[in-house]
Amino acid sequence: MHAAQLVSYEKDFQIRQVDDPTVTDPHDVIVRVGAAGFCRTDIHLWLGQFDAMQKGAGVDLPFTCGHETAGWVAEVGSGVTHVAVGNAVLLHPLSTCGYCRACRDGDDMHCTAGVFPGVLAPGGFAEYVKTGARAVLPIPEGLEPVDVAPLGDAGLTAYRAVKKALPLAYPGSSTVILGAGGLGHIGIQALRALSQTEIIVVDRSQAALDHATGWGADRAVLAQDDGSHIAEVMELTGGTGAQVVIDYVGEGGAQNDAVGMLAANGVDLLVGYGGTLNVEILTQALFPETSFVGNICGTYNELAELVALARRGAVKLETTTFPLERVNDALHSLNEGRLVGRGVLVPSAS
C-alpha cells in the first residue's frame, strides 16, 4: 500500500510503498483509511521532538504518522466481536489491553499495555492502519469518516477537559477558555451544548475571537503582552474570578494566567503544553484552594459521547481536506499558520 512517511526530520514526507498491515493477534483490526487528521503533534514528530521517546520504544524512521484516523473495517482478528468488515469506524488513539486496572476502570489512556498508532506504531497516513479491537468505535449513520477523524484526538482532548469542567460550570458561573484554536473551537461548542456557564474566551488573535462567539462564547477577551487581559476577566466575573479555566495553550506564559483569573475553589484544567507551570503554594494554591488538573486525550466512552454530540449537530468541525499525496501541503500550511480549521488527509482509494 501507499503511506506518507516521515523519512528524515524536517524534510518533506514521502509517499512510499510499504507492506499492508496484517492480522497477527486475535484483537487486531485492520482499517481502510477514509480520513486522517493532521495534528500539531505531527509537527512535533516531524521536528524530531519525540525521537527519544520513539527510539526508547524501538521505533525508528521511516515512520508513518497519523493518530486521528477514521475509515472502514477491512479485516478483524478472531477475538473481535463488536465490529465487522465494512463498518465505518473512528479510532480512539490508543489501542488498549482490556485487562489492566486502568482499562477496567474505563481509564483508557493509562492502559499499562497500550499501543499508540501514529506515534509509537505505524499510523493513519496510509491506505490501511492496524489497531486493536478496543480502539474501534462504530460511526453512527449520517456521519462519514472525513467528518469525524479529527475528533479522535483533538476533539477528544478538548471534550475531556470540558467534561471535567461541567460540575463547576453551573448556571451563574463563569468559565474561561484560553485559546480559540483547533481544540478551543471544539471545546467552546461542547461547553455551550452542555452548560449555561458564562463562557469567556481569551486569545491573542482577534480573528480567532471573532469566530468564538459563533461557537457559543459569551465574551471574547484579547490577550495582551502586559497581562491586562487577566484584570479584564476579573472584571467580567464581577471581581470573583472564574470557577474554571480550560487552558488549551499551555505555553508562552499563558499557562500561568489562570491563577490570576480563578475564583476560590477554582480549577485550572491543563490541556495545552510546552511550558512549565509555576505555583506559589501558599498564595496561589492554598489560600484560594485551587486545583491544577492534567488532561491527556480521553476515554473511549468520551469519544462515543463526542460523536453523539457531532451527530446532533452540537459540535461541528472546521476542516480542510487534502489528498494523502498532498500531505506536505497540509504540513506546511499548518506549520506556517495558513491552515483553516483542522487538516484532514484522504487516501485516493477512499
Next chain:
Amino acid sequence: MHAAQLVSYEKDFQIRQVDDPTVTDPHDVIVRVGAAGFCRTDIHLWLGQFDAMQKGAGVDLPFTCGHETAGWVAEVGSGVTHVAVGNAVLLHPLSTCGYCRACRDGDDMHCTAGVFPGVLAPGGFAEYVKTGARAVLPIPEGLEPVDVAPLGDAGLTAYRAVKKALPLAYPGSSTVILGAGGLGHIGIQALRALSQTEIIVVDRSQAALDHATGWGADRAVLAQDDGSHIAEVMELTGGTGAQVVIDYVGEGGAQNDAVGMLAANGVDLLVGYGGTLNVEILTQALFPETSFVGNICGTYNELAELVALARRGAVKLETTTFPLERVNDALHSLNEGRLVGRGVLVPSAS
C-alpha cells in the same frame, strides 16, 4: 473430569463424568478448580427457581452449579495476556466482553454479552471450569484458592454495598446493617476496616449478633416480630436515624424496615432479595429525600480491592470445607441452617 451435577430439582447432586472444558475462543481460560463456594443461590437453583431463566438462555439439566470459584490457570486462549498457566486465580462471577459501554466504564455486571458460569453456563462444582480472560483475577502470594473462593460472589456483593455506603458513613454517622449472616459478616468487617461510622447490626438471631461485635459492629439489635427494633435503632441514633442502611436480608418484611430507620437524605442499599419493597412516595421518599439503591455483585476492580483487604487481614472469611463428592452435605447443612460460615467444595485433585 468429575462434576457435581444437578440432575433433577430438589434431588441430591450427583457426581458424574463430563467432558473437560476446552479452549474455543481466544479469550477462554480453563481453570483447575481449587475451591468452589456453595452459595444460597445454589439452593435457589436446586429448587428450580431459576429454571425459566436458564431455559430462556438455552441451559438445561443436568447442570453444573458453582459461581464462587478459585483455582489455578490450566490453559489459556491466544488472546489472553495477563495470566499464565499455573497462576493462582479467583474468578469474578461474570465473564465479560470488554467492548460494550458497560465494560468500558468498569461496570462489569452490566456487560451486554456476559457469560455467567454456574448459573447460565457450566460452573465450578467440577475439576475444571471455563471462563473468560476478563473474569480471571490473580491471587496475591499468601492467599490460597480455598481462602478466597467465597469472596467471588458473596464477598463481592457485600463489599460493593459497603463501598457505596462509604461516602455517607462519615465519622459521627450511623450505619445499619440488616442481617449478620454470610454477606453481613463480610460487610461488617469491610465497613469497619474502611470507616468509623457507628455500626448498628440488626438480626433475628441472637447467636449471629453475638458474633457481630467481634467483626467490628458497635451495637447489636435483635429484630422483633413487633418491629420494635426500628424504634431501638432510632434511639441509638439519638432520634435522627441512620445515614445508611445496608439490607442484606431483603425479604420477610425486613425490606420495609429501612424507611423507619433512615435519617434525611438516607440511602437504603438493597442487597438481599425475595421480597417486594413498598414505598409511600410522599412520606417515605420525598419528604426525607431517601434513595433506594439496587446492588448486584460488583466489579472486577472491587473484587481486587476485596482481595487486598483479605490479604491485609482486614476481612476474614468463616468457612467450612467439603470434598467435592460431599456436595450434598454442603447442600443440606446450608439448607437446614446447620452450616457454620460459608461452605466451600474442594475437588480431590486439588
Next chain:
Amino acid sequence: MHAAQLVSYEKDFQIRQVDDPTVTDPHDVIVRVGAAGFCRTDIHLWLGQFDAMQKGAGVDLPFTCGHETAGWVAEVGSGVTHVAVGNAVLLHPLSTCGYCRACRDGDDMHCTAGVFPGVLAPGGFAEYVKTGARAVLPIPEGLEPVDVAPLGDAGLTAYRAVKKALPLAYPGSSTVILGAGGLGHIGIQALRALSQTEIIVVDRSQAALDHATGWGADRAVLAQDDGSHIAEVMELTGGTGAQVVIDYVGEGGAQNDAVGMLAANGVDLLVGYGGTLNVEILTQALFPETSFVGNICGTYNELAELVALARRGAVKLETTTFPLERVNDALHSLNEGRLVGRGVLVPSAS
C-alpha cells in the same frame, strides 16, 4: 394588611384583614409581596390533606397559604447582612437556621429547625410575608418578582431533579420525563439547556405533548391505559432503556412505569407524589441495579442557578396572573384543569 385566607376546607378563600408581620428575631425579613404562585400543593391544603401535619405543628385555620413568593424587602432584623430594604427578592420555600449539619452542607431542605411559610407558617397570599434571612435570594436586574415567583417551589423542584439527572444524561443517553405539566415544562427546558441527552416526554395529554417539543424535547410519547407507552420508550431507546427517568407524576400508576423503561444502572427520580412505589427487589432493583431517588424542592444555591437560567432566557415560565383578591379564580381554574401555565397572584399594592 389584606391576606387571602383559607378559613374552611373546600370553601372559597376569603380576603381578610390580618396583622402585618413584624420583625421579632434578628434573622427576620419582611417582604412586600410582588407575586405569589398558586401551586397544586395549595389545592392539597385547601382540601385539608395537610390538616394533621399543620395541627401537629400548632397551625390552625384561618391560614394564609402561598409558598412561591417574590417581592421586595420591606424590613430586616439586626442580623441580616446580605440584603437591604428595597431589594427585589425571590424566596426559597424554607427559612433555615444556618447552624445544623444539613444547613452547613448546603442541604437546606433538611434543616432541623426550618420554618415553612405558606404551609406551616403564614405565607405569601398577602401583602407582606415574613421569612428568614437565609431564604431570601436577590433577583438580578432584568427580572421582576412576577417573572420568577413560581420558580421558588415548582421550578426549584423540577430543577433539582434535572440536576441529579445530569451526570447520567451524557451525550448519547436517553432521559424520560413523565409529565409535561407545571413542573415538566420547567424540567424539560432546564434539561435541554444543560444536556444533549435524547429527551423523551411521556404524558396522557396530547396537548401537553404538543408543547413539549417547543420546550426542547426530542420525542413525545402518549401514555396509554394499556401501558404500551413503556414498550414505545424501549423502542425509542434502541431496546436498552433510558438512563434516567424523571417522574413528575408519581401517582395513578405512572410511578411504576419507570422500572420498565430504565437501562441498567438507571435512576428513577421521584418528584410527583400521591402514589405508592412497588419494587420487586430481585428483578426490578438488583438485576438492573436501579436506584429510586426521592426529591423535595431544592437548595438555595440551586434556586440561584435556576434564576441564572431564567436570566439567560434558558428557562421561561408560562404564567397566568390574577389580582390577589381573585385568588378563587386561580383556585378553581387550577382545580378544574382550566389553568394555562402556573397561576400567580399579585397584590393590588404591587
Next chain:
Amino acid sequence: MHAAQLVSYEKDFQIRQVDDPTVTDPHDVIVRVGAAGFCRTDIHLWLGQFDAMQKGAGVDLPFTCGHETAGWVAEVGSGVTHVAVGNAVLLHPLSTCGYCRACRDGDDMHCTAGVFPGVLAPGGFAEYVKTGARAVLPIPEGLEPVDVAPLGDAGLTAYRAVKKALPLAYPGSSTVILGAGGLGHIGIQALRALSQTEIIVVDRSQAALDHATGWGADRAVLAQDDGSHIAEVMELTGGTGAQVVIDYVGEGGAQNDAVGMLAANGVDLLVGYGGTLNVEILTQALFPETSFVGNICGTYNELAELVALARRGAVKLETTTFPLERVNDALHSLNEGRLVGRGVLVPSAS
C-alpha cells in the same frame, strides 16, 4: 482580662490587661478560653510574615494570636440558637456569614465575609475570645477543651486532605505522606482509621519516622538530600507509584517530590507551604494526568467529623500544655524544635 500579646515582632509575647470582648452583633459568641493551641502559624505572625496581610485588613500590633481555641460559652448574641452559656465548645478557625454561596455550599473557608480570630481579629491567647455563632462546635461528653484545641486548625487541615485522599486510597492502593510532624501525625491516624491503603511516610527525621508506624503507617522512608527516597517509594509501590501524595511539608524542595512518586491519575494534595511548585506541563501533568490540589483548613462539618474520630479514640493528639503566662516557653520550644507534639496554652482561670 489577661491576654498574651504580640507587641513587637520577634520579641517575647507580653501578658497584658485588655478589655473583655463584648457582644455587639446578634451572632456573636464570647468563649471563655479553656485551651489555645500554639501553631507554627503563630511563629509566622511573630516573625511579622503576615504583617502586610494584617495591615491590609486594618489590624495592628499589639495583637492577640491564637486560632486553635476551645473553651466554654460565656455569652451569646440574640441570634444564636444552637449553643448556650456553659457549653463546652471547639472553635472552627473562621467565623462565617452563612449567607454567601460558599457558606451555603458548606465551603466555610471561602466565606466572602469571614472573620479570622487569631490572625485578622483578636484570638485565643487570652481569657476570653469573641467569634461568630457558625464557628462554635459543641464538644461531646468525654472530651475536654484541652484535648481538642489543636484539632481546630492543625487537625482540621490534616483531616481535610485525608478526606480528599479517601476516594483514591482504595484497598490495594498506596498513599505517601510527606512529613510526620504536627499535621502528619494526625493525618496518618485519620487515614489509617478510614482506609486500608498502604501508608508510606517520608520524613527527614528518623525519630519522626519511628513514631509513624505507631500511628498506623505501613512503611517509613527517610528523605535524603540526593532524592533517593523517590526511587525508594517507587520500589515500595511495585514500580507504579502512589495513587495519592499528601504533602504536609510544601517547602525545601519536598514540594516537587510528589511528581516522581505518583501513579497515573495521581493526586498531589498540597498542605504544607513556603515553597513554589514547578510542573513541567507535558511530562508531569498531562502524560500522567496528575492533579495538584490546594488545601486550606477545612469545613465546620469536617471539624465535627474529626472530633467524632477523637471521641472514638481513632485520632489522638500529642500535646504539651503551658499556662497562658508561659506562652514564651511554648514559642521558643516550638521555634527551636524542642516541642513534643502540639503546644497548648491554658489560661489560669480555666
